Amino acid sequence: MAGADRNAAGAMSTDDFIKGLWRENPVFVQVLGMCPVLAVSNSAVNALAMGLATTFVLVLSNTLVSALRQFIPRQVRIATFILIIATFVTVVDYLIQAISLELHRALGAFISLIVVNCLILGRAEAFASKNTVARSVLDGLGMGAGFTLGLLCLGGAREILGNGSLFGLALFPAAYQPWIVMILPSGGFFTLALWLLLFNHLKLRRQMRESPGNSPVQEATP
Amino acid sequence: MRSAHGHANAAHPPIWPLYRALVGVGLVCGLLIVSVFVLTGPVIARNEAAALQQAVFKVLPGAVARASFTLGPDGSFHPAGEGDAPPKTVHAGYDAGGRLVGVAIEAQGMGYQDTIRVLYGYAPQSQAIVGMAVLSSKETPGLGDKIEKDPAFLANFQALDVSLAADGESLQRAVEAVKSGSKTLPSQIDGITGATISSQAIAAILRQSSAQWVPLVYRLQGELESEPAAERKGEGETDGGR
Amino acid sequence: MNNDSLWTIFLNASLVNNFVLAYFLGICPFLGVSGKLATATRMGGAVCFVMLVSSVCAYGIHRLLVAIDAPYLQLISYIVVIASTVQLVEMFIKKMSPALFRALGIFLPLITTNCAILGLALFQTNKGYDLLQSIVYALGAGGGFTLALVLMAGIREKLELATVPDMVQGTALTLMIAGILSLAFMGFAGVGA
Numbered sequence: 001m002a003g004a005d006r007n008a009a010g011a012m013s014t015d016d017f018i019k020g021l022w023r024e025n026p027v028f029v030q031v032l033g034m035c036p037v038l039a040v041s042n043s044a045v046n047a048l049a050m051g052l053a054t055t056f057v058l059v060l061s062n063t064l065v066s067a068l069r070q071f072i073p074r075q076v077r078i079a080t081f082i083l084i085i086a087t088f089v090t091v092v093d094y095l096i097q098a099i100s101l102e103l104h105r106a107l108g109a110f111i112s113l114i115v116v117n118c119l120i121l122g123r124a125e126a127f128a129s130k131n132t133v134a135r136s137v138l139d140g141l142g143m144g145a146g147f148t149l150g151l152l153c154l155g156g157a158r159e160i161l162g163n164g165s166l167f168g169l170a171l172f173p174a175a176y177q178p179w180i181v182m183i184l185p186s187g188g189f190f191t192l193a194l195w196l197l198l199f200n201h202l203k204l205r206r207q208m209r210e211s212p213g214n215s216p217v218q219e220a221t222p
Numbered sequence: 223m224r225s226a227h228g229h230a231n232a233a234h235p236p237i238w239p240l241y242r243a244l245v246g247v248g249l250v251c252g253l254l255i256v257s258v259f260v261l262t263g264p265v266i267a268r269n270e271a272a273a274l275q276q277a278v279f280k281v282l283p284g285a286v287a288r289a290s291f292t293l294g295p296d297g298s299f300h301p302a303g304e305g306d307a308p309p310k311t312v313h314a315g316y317d318a319g320g321r322l323v324g325v326a327i328e329a330q331g332m333g334y335q336d337t338i339r340v341l342y343g344y345a346p347q348s349q350a351i352v353g354m355a356v357l358s359s360k361e362t363p364g365l366g367d368k369i370e371k372d373p374a375f376l377a378n379f380q381a382l383d384v385s386l387a388a389d390g391e392s393l394q395r396a397v398e399a400v401k402s403g404s405k406t407l408p409s410q411i412d413g414i415t416g417a418t419i420s421s422q423a424i425a426a427i428l429r430q431s432s433a434q435w436v437p438l439v440y441r442l443q444g445e446l447e448s449e450p451a452a453e454r455k456g457e458g459e460t461d462g463g464r
Numbered sequence: 465m466n467n468d469s470l471w472t473i474f475l476n477a478s479l480v481n482n483f484v485l486a487y488f489l490g491i492c493p494f495l496g497v498s499g500k501l502a503t504a505t506r507m508g509g510a511v512c513f514v515m516l517v518s519s520v521c522a523y524g525i526h527r528l529l530v531a532i533d534a535p536y537l538q539l540i541s542y543i544v545v546i547a548s549t550v551q552l553v554e555m556f557i558k559k560m561s562p563a564l565f566r567a568l569g570i571f572l573p574l575i576t577t578n579c580a581i582l583g584l585a586l587f588q589t590n591k592g593y594d595l596l597q598s599i600v601y602a603l604g605a606g607g608g609f610t611l612a613l614v615l616m617a618g619i620r621e622k623l624e625l626a627t628v629p630d631m632v633q634g635t636a637l638t639l640m641i642a643g644i645l646s647l648a649f650m651g652f653a654g655v656g657a
Contacts, residue, residue: 031495031635034488034491034492034495035488035489035490035491035492035579036488038488038491039487039488039489079544079547082543082544082547083540083544086539086540086543086544087540089539090536090539090540093539094536109583109586109587109590112539112582112586113489113579113582113583113586115539115543115582116543116578116579116581116582117579118492181647184646184647184650185485185486185487185488185646185650186485186643186644186646186647186650187643188488188643189639189640189642189643189646190639190640190643192639193635193636193637193639193640193643196634196635196636196639197631197632197636200630200631200632200634200636201631204630204631
């Protein structure tokens with residue numbers, strides 16, 4: 001059993017990581033965990049911090065869930081998963097406070113709200129509870145990286161247009177009139193809608209080319 | 223663990239693994255949370271103290287040390303202890319010679335979008351507000367958030383008159399916001415064009431808070447003169463307060 | 465402590481800082497269940513109910529945690545207690561009133577782990593509301609959520625009849641409408657001041 005698992009892990013490991021980045025990207029393809037995506041993506045720094053915090057929770061909860069998967073009966077699995085996730089979120093919350101109070105203030109309650117990010121519970125249920133620790137870690141890393149990437153795409157676009165800067169560095173001359181609407185809540189909806197349009201467009205084009213067997217690896221980075 | 227009720231009654235026989243799993247996971251999680259809390263606790267307290275220190279020194283120019291006081295039920299100030307929080311706690315700032323520069327007071331009120339929290343410095347000698355910093359706000363970026371960084375607006379608070387009336391119980395003139403550029407009295411705040419409601423919100427917060435605190439601080443400033451183990455600039459450890 | 469008046473709290477939670485359109489809480493049901501007006505109304509009702517229950521729970525837990533000085537248990541106990549309370553209430557409704565259960569029941573488990581519920585609990589704690597203020601806050605938040613959901617469902621039902629390019633169909637379209645709704649709701653800012 002253990003041997004077979006390890007074999008499978010060896011054979012599949014790159015794909016475990018890469019599928020989260022592109023083919024099953026949590027933000028653009030699965031459209032999961034939208035609340036933090038929209039709420040904290042008003043600047044690239046916030047987006048990056050939120051993405052990293054989510055990745056941290058995702059990897060650790062995947063690890064623990066998959067390590068304990070033989071030990072947890074099916075009937076109480078959801079309760080246990082939520083308990084585990086809430087623990088790691090509390091840990092992240094305190095760590096961020098210890099690193100920078102300012103960052104903690106900027107992200108606000110959305111750090112705590114990582115608990116109810118469907119992405120994390122979804123991965124625990126769909127992947128970590130059925131696979132080895134190694135594969136679950138890779139899956140968590142991949143999904144987390146995909147989530148961070150999605151957040152950065154949104155946060156970057158919103159900060160560039162709405163504030164004329166990226167990671168706090170001014171990009172345009174002072175005469176640039178920022179599009180304030182982009183950092184307002186409605187800008188979040190619009191930006192995400194535009195990114196989804198782009199992805200839909202790419203998907204439609206691929207379908208038209210009629211090449212179902214194409215490898216996602218070729219287009220791994222946008 | 224209480225959620226076991228919800229799931230356990232759906233379970234078929236062996237109930238022992240259910241309890242074992244829930245209690246086991248609960249134990250691991252509890253251990254993890256408590257150890258992280260204990261490890262990061264001092265660091266967080268230090269960060270918070272540093273942030274508070276910085277804010278207090280910002281609104282009280284010239285201060286190099288601070289001490290927190292809490293208004294007791296007997297109507298006089300006591301050095302703040304563990305767990306004393308802003309509504310009744312103020313921070314006194316002292317200069318290099320250990321003399322009272324002023325008192326930093328936290329206040330909050332409804333802004334355009336959400337609650338605004340500010341810290342302002344009151345100097346009893348000049349009977350004026352000598353500094354103001356917005357601690358948190360959700361005002362509209364680009365318009366309302368100018369209350370945080372617009373230099374012309376913040377200049378209003380370098381010497382905002384809040385001198386007491388003859389009876390010593392109320393202010394001579396209440397703080398108010400006026401249209402940008404039409405400030406005539408030292409107790410008026412020049413508003414920001416395009417952010418009238420935010421400017422007025424700040425004025426209202428200061429008006430309310432100063433009416434309550436200024437007579438009190440002025441009357442009791444003797445109790446704040448002494449400097450009980452105040453914290454110097456750059457020093458770390460702290461007492462309560464957030 | 466917080467001395468906002470109840471009316472301010474209600475207006476603030478329902479219109480000015482609408483949970484869906486300004487705080488982005490509860491986006492998943494907002495995108496998922498806003499296809500049909502009838503479903504949206506019932507979903508809104510269920511959310512109001514769960515919010516009310518969890519707001520009272522969260523207030524109790526907060527008082528308890530303050531009393532035993534264990535702030536680090538806040539998140540974990542909120543989520544566990546709210547989830548199990550809602551489940552208990554669900555079983556109770558199922559036994560007592562099958563009609564009500566049919567109207568709300570299927571949504572209840574879906575809602576429990578919705579971020580709007582936990583967000584409400586965390587915000588009311590952060591703002592230091594007392595019991596009455598918390599209840600009004602929950603009602604406002606639930607009302608605002610229902611309003612946003614019903615508006616969205618109304619628009620989407622009309623859009624069924626329109627021709628929309630393939631590329632825009634689905635979530636992208638819903639998000640654009642949400643953006644416009646959010647812009648419209650910005651007009652409410654300042655109402656509660």
